[in-house]
Amino acid sequence: MDSFELDLQRDKFLKIFDNEIGEREGKEALREWLLGEDCDFFIAPASTKYHGNYEGGLCEHSIDVYEMAVRLENLYREDIRKQYLVLNRPYDRDQFMESLTIAALFHDLCKTNFYKTRTTGRNASYVVDEQLPFGGHGSKSVYILSKYLKDIKDEEAIAINCHMGFSRANDSTVSIGESFRYSPLAWIVHVADEAATFMLDRGSPET
Ligand SMILES: [Fe+2]
Numbered sequence: 001m002d003s004f005e006l007d008l009q010r011d012k013f014l015k016i017f018d019n020e021i022g023e024r025e026g027k028e029a030l031r032e033w034l035l036g037e038d039c040d041f042f043i044a045p046a047s048t049k050y051h052g053n054y055e056g057g058l059c060e061h062s063i064d065v066y067e068m069a070v071r072l073e074n075l076y077r078e079d080i081r082k083q084y085l086v087l088n089r090p091y092d093r094d095q096f097m098e099s100l101t102i103a104a105l106f107h108d109l110c111k112t113n114f115y116k117t118r119t120t121g122r123n124a125s126y127v128v129d130e131q132l133p134f135g136g137h138g139s140k141s142v143y144i145l146s147k148y149l150k151d152i153k154d155e156e157a158i159a160i161n162c163h164m165g166f167s168r169a170n171d172s173t174v175s176i177g178e179s180f181r182y183s184p185l186a187w188i189v190h191v192a193d194e195a196a197t198f199m200l201d202r203g204s205p206e207t
């Protein structure tokens, strides 16, 4: 992506962030960090080897997952409402959508400050350069987000933690099925991540 495309994409992300997330403790600190020099979220790739392995790939994928999650919520809205009834927990659609936004936009936050470029001859590529060796793929994203967003909700943390589903079930000590049964949000974010990965012509954003 060139710098014009990167700017457009960053603005699109921030518009979703500003408009779809309400007053949350630490929201401004999170925004400042994202835009600061210590954070490469808006220019980071989404992977080393696949499509999305270019500047802006991570932000692009995060927006893709958000948009897929919105589509899925549209499709399953009534089922989601019924499932909360079955679970005997209150369902507030506005809250659900805010949590969906947070979980989708930040599910891969662990990939921030995670890659560096390597130049071999004329070719530049990305390699992993882990600067925060904490936890697993999902749990690291939860940890980073919780440094800024002080009132992260259980379902947001669960959805981010198990967004890889069964493919990285070892990130979690509880079964993934248990998490999905507990949280319709977690299932939606997982399926949205799969859809963004395999139903869009961007290849696999993992690794
Ligand atoms: Fe991921």
Ligand SMILES: [Fe+2]
Residues within 6 Å of the ligand: 061, 065, 107, 108, 193, 205
């Ligand atoms: Fe992802």
